[in-house]
Amino acid sequence: MQKPEYSNPIVSKHFQILIKKGKEKTVQICRINLQKIxxxxxxxDIQISSTSPLDLNLSNEQTFCA
Incomplete structure (x- = not known):
């Protein structure tokens, strides 16, 4: 089985459990959700790496407009 690339252990564990249960449709939905995550x-990460509050505000506006 191909391991999920996402590094969050909780999400990865849930993903592996779904594969073990053989719920293919659920696994496909989970894959789409992982891509969104x-x-x-x-x-x-971009917002955290911004040091200035002004940069953070700009990042937030871009996120909501996207």
């Missing part, structure tokens, strides 16, 4: 995580 990755996108959110990237946005959060």
């Amino acid at each position: 990755k996108l959110i995580k990237k946005t959060v």
Whole structure:
């Protein structure tokens, strides 16, 4: 089985349990959700790496507009 790339151990564990149970449709939905989580995580990382409050505000506006 291919391991999920997402590094969150809780999400990964849940993903592996779904595979073991053989719920293919659920696993596919989970994969889509993981991709969404990755996108959110990237946005959060950008916000965390911004040192200025002004940068954070700009990041938030871009997130909501996207």
